[in-house]
Amino acid sequence: MTGETRELEYDYSRLVVPFGPVHPALKEPVHFKVFVKKEEVVDVGLRLGHVHRGIEALAETRNLVQAMYLVERVCGICSHSHTTCFVGALEEIGRIQPSERALYLRTLVFELERLHSHLLWLGIMAYEIGFDTLFMFAFNTREAVLDLFEEITGNRVHHSMNVIGGVRWDLDGRMVEKVGRSMSKVREAAQRIREIFQDKTVEERLSGVGLLDRGAAQELCTVGPTARGSGLKTDVRKEDPYAAYGALEGSFSIVTRTEGDAYARTEVRIFEIFETINMINEILARLPGGSIRPGETIIRSMNRVPQGEAVSRVEAPRGELLYYVRTDGKGGLRRLKVRTPTLANIVGLRQMLIGGEVADIPVVVASIDPCLSCTNRITVIDLDKGGAGEPLRRRRRKWPH
Amino acid sequence: MAALAALLASLPAAVFLSLLFEGIDRKLHARMQGRIGPPVTQPFYDFAKLLNKESVFPSSSSKAIFASAPVIAAASSILAGAIPLASLVAGTSVVGDLILILYLLTMSSIMVMIGGSSSGNPYGAIGFSRKMVMLIGYEVPLLASILPLSLKSQHSFSYHGIVQSQVGMGTCFAFAYPSSAFAAAAFLACIPAAAGVVPFDVPEAKTEIVHGYLVEYGGPHLALARLAKDAASFALSFLALTLFFYHPPLFEGHASLGGLASAILCVAFAPAMMFLTVTVPRTVFARLKVGQAFKFCWSLPLTLSALSVVLSAAGF
Amino acid sequence: MRQEGSAVRIGARSRIKSPWLFHLNTGSCNGCDIEIVASLAPRYDAERLGCVLVGSPRHADVILVTGPVTRQMLPRVIRVYEQLPEPKSLVAVGTCAASGAPFIGSGVIEGPLDGIIPVDAYVLGCPPRPEAIVRGIVTAVRRRFS
Structure with missing residues (x-):
């Protein structure tokens, strides 16, 4: 009898729970090997690369305009960030100065994107903790922002707003008013979401979970809300202003929290929503006149x-x-290197997960807002191991420039 | 003989009502979230579809247990729902059938749990251990909340006897004595845990452990495992209504039809009970962790039921 | 004989009325994935047609595949497809899954999807709108299950 019990316990204590690559809590494939003792996580192994699409290599075979479409599809949630970053590099190489209005519009879409991304994330977080009603509410609020995207740029997700030297679409007076009206609605909804997140059951699920102290956050080079939730005051918009952020510097502040847990990261994002709404209103009020892109093809x-x-x-x-970005001077790319925020943040996950419970894994993983399609870098092809033994197919073909 | 016939007739009725109640629950849940929601008949489609699907056995499972567990679970849940229905209709009383009903409900959870852990999937194993913790959490207050009723109705553990003693008193147990009022509160507080809905659905949390013990089930077995869960929530809300809220002026006095009329009335009012104890919690709360759920079960419901037992022993 | 006919009819009708979805990301950029989630949110509410997003392939009837099928996801796509109990249906959501664009030419892309497993409906768009996704599911289910 006792022997049996011990054997059962022995088996149980070294239970390895595969978390992914296909898992309902993850919208994207990533593989965690979680070593579990009772309900406690003892160790975590992380494997990336399932959705590696070879975008960096692919971009070298395309011209700059085609590459713009490609980098937009690095990530479907922060697509405008990718093109803004890419186009910023090209404009620096070409010494092209977009007009003031173009920069403001670029910033406007950028901040709308932050708004939709944070609302999406709050919904996903609610879904992870089994709070379907809040998930539905956050997604319903997000639809208002997506409607604005659709009216401004013509698409809900991939906006294709940026072109070299400007932006593609302009805003008329009616749209400016409409964005302003939507913002006050979103602010009200965000206020309600904030109140629900202050509810005790939600707070209990999130606070004290996935701890990452300030020192570790700095050491592991975390960025964005993950770093700000651990008390690091870091934000590229202030440190190295791009687009119109230099002119808008006074209209927003950096939100930080010192607790370093999942709840702190949630709070940072909720308060950033309000900062973003303020900034959008400021952009709308100060929108300068002029053309939006150079008059050439x-x-x-x-x-x-x-x-x-x-x-x-x-x-x-x-x-x-x-x-x-390194260009070849003939309208093509020599080299493209992308360092996405999740690539920096995902390193901190191991430290956050160890010592936590199995029930906390989805919450902790979600709390850094992982965007794995951005993060996957390599496909390992092991020629010795059979299975994947066939050599990498040479299908890359040069596209005409 | 009449009682047996009533029980046989109640079995399909219990299946039908369980699915109907799930449909009502899902519709109300959706409406509260601002959605249109599935039609009330949706669970019937789901059930029929799953019955018509291929059943898959994972190679690592022990097939006999894996296949038979949902069948036993569904059978005992349905029986637990059918017995109260039948005894209301037939008006007969069997000694100790209330204990049997609660035992059948526990049996149903244990069978699904065993079936899930026999699948050989690690998520099934975690679901098993979590369900075990939950069982220990809610069984004690649930059983303890029945004791005051038995004390107040001449030490009877007969379901029909307890219901009829409310008729004798002229009022329902929830309002009759302080002890039985606390017992009612304890019973209601246990239902979300016993039915395994959202704040307490830790053993089958979708985002954490991929439906837990249901992870490897598919096709007819999944249909039966889901039916077991639906029948359990039907049985629990029906029990809650008839044991604690059987207000005689409302449910009795339709002499021409006898027991059938009061049974139909009870079925008509049971969705309100389910709305209160299943739909509302799963709409307004986030999922708890195992430890938190266990702590909840052993704080509020256990205190309430302990209080009610002490009060009823003292004669209140 | 007649009884068997009606049983088949009930089976077919219930399958059309209750398509349970399993979402499989094979290298998508998240665009299609969030639109699938948005199609379940209040504005489009696919649950009114019986669609439920389930977490285990054993429970599902329809797989929604997004992305151009990367090299590493290829064996998993096949495995998940095989794990679904019969009868099953598959919807390719997004232009990536349907044709591989704009990733055609990459050495690590194995798509498009229809060269690997049978596809019942293609939902084009980058990403497709939630209405289109719901329509795609209904089309696939009608075509395969009735």
């Missing part, structure tokens, strides 16, 4: 970009996004 703008290299940084909804 995009092909001509593309060909004006000389050979050169540049690094560009933006503050995507998830944190600092970095692009290194």
Whole structure:
């Protein structure tokens, strides 16, 4: 009898729970190997790469305009951040200065995107803790922002707003009013979401979970709301202003929390929603006149970009996004390197997960707002191990420039 | 003989009502979230579809247990729902059938749990241990909340006897004595945990452990496992209504039809009970963790039921 | 004989009325994935047609595949498809899953999807609108299950 019990316990204590790559809590494939003792997490192994699509390599075979569409599809949630960062690098190489109005519109869509991303994240967080009603409410609020995207740019998710030297779509007076009206509605809804997140059951699920102290956050180079939730005052919009953020510096502040748990990261995002709404109202009030893009075709703008290299940084909804671009001077790319915010934040996950409970895994993973399609870098092809033994198919073909 | 016939007739009625109640629950849940929601008949479609699907056995499972567990679970849940229906209709009383009903409900949870853990999936194993904790959490206050009723109705553990003693008193137990009022509160507070809905659905949390013990089930077995859960929530809300809120002026006195009329009335009012104890909690709360759920069960419901037992022993 | 006919009819009708969805990301950019989630949110509410997003492939009837099928997800796509109990249906959501664009030419893309497993409905768009996704599910289910 006792022998049996011990054997059962022995088995149970080294239970390995695979978390992913296909898991309902994850909208994207990533594989965690979680070593569990009772309900406690003892160790975590992380494997990335399931959705690696080879975008960086692919971009080298495309011209700059085609590459713009490609980098937009690095991530469907922060697509405008990617093009803004990419186009910022190209404009630096080509010494192209977009008009004031173009920069303001770029910033407007950027902040709308932050708004929709944070609302989406709050919904996902509610879903992870089994709070379907809040999830539905957050998604319903988010639809208002998506409607604005659709009216401004013509698409709900991939906006294609940026072109080299400007933006594609303009806002008329009626739209300016409409955005303002929507913002007051979203502010009210966000207020309610904030109140619900202050509810005791929700707070109990989130506070004290996934701890990452200030020192560790700095050491592991976390960025964005994850870093700000651990007390690091870091924001590219203030440190290295791009687009119109230099002119708007006084209209927003950096939200930080010192607790470093999942609840702190939630609070940072909720308060950033209000900061963002304030900033959007400021942009609408100060929107300068003028043209929105150079009066030449995009092909001509593309060909004006000389050979050169540049690094560009933006503050995507998830944190600092970095692009290194090297152009070949013939309208193509020599090299593209993308460092996405999740790539910086995901390293902190192991530290956050160890010592926690199994029930907390989805919450902790979600709390850094992982965007794995941005993060996947490599496909390992092991020629010795059979199965994947066939050599990498050479299907890359040069697209005509 | 009449009682047996009533029981046999109640079995399909219990299946029908369980599915109907799930439909009502889902519709109300959706409306409270600002959605249109599925039609009330949706669970019937789901059930029929799952019955018509292929059943899959994972190679790591012990097939006999894996396949038979949902059948036993569904059978005992349905029986637990059918017995109160039948005894209301037939007006007969069997000694100790209330204990049997609660035992059948526990049996149903245990069978699903065993079936899930026999699948050989680690999520099933975690679901098993979580369900075990939950069982220990809610069984004690649930059983304790029945004791005052038995004390107040001449030490009877007969379901029909307890219901009829409310007729004798002229009022329902929830308002009759302080002890039985506390017992009613304890019973209601246990229902979300016993039915396994959202604040307490830790054993089958979708985002954490992929439906827990249901993870490997598919096709007819899944249909039966889900039916077991639906029948359990039907049985619990029906029990809550008839044991504690059987207000005689409302449910009795339709002499021409006898027991059938009061049974139909009870069925008509039971969705209100379910709305209160299943739909509202799962709409307004977030899922708790195992520890928190267990702590809840052993704080509020247990205190209430302990209080009610002490009060009823003291004669209040 | 007649009884069997009616049983088949009930089976077919209930399958059309209750498509349970399993979502599989094979390298999508999240665009299609959030639109699938949005189609379940209050404005589009796919649950009124009986659609429920389930977490285990064993429970599902329809797989929604997004993304151009990366090399590493290829065996998993096949495995998840095989894990679904019969009868099952598959919807390719988004242009990536349908044709591989704009990732065609990449060495690590194995798509498009219809070269790997049978597809019942294609929902085009980058990403498709939630209405289109719901329509795609209904089309696939009608085509496959009736």
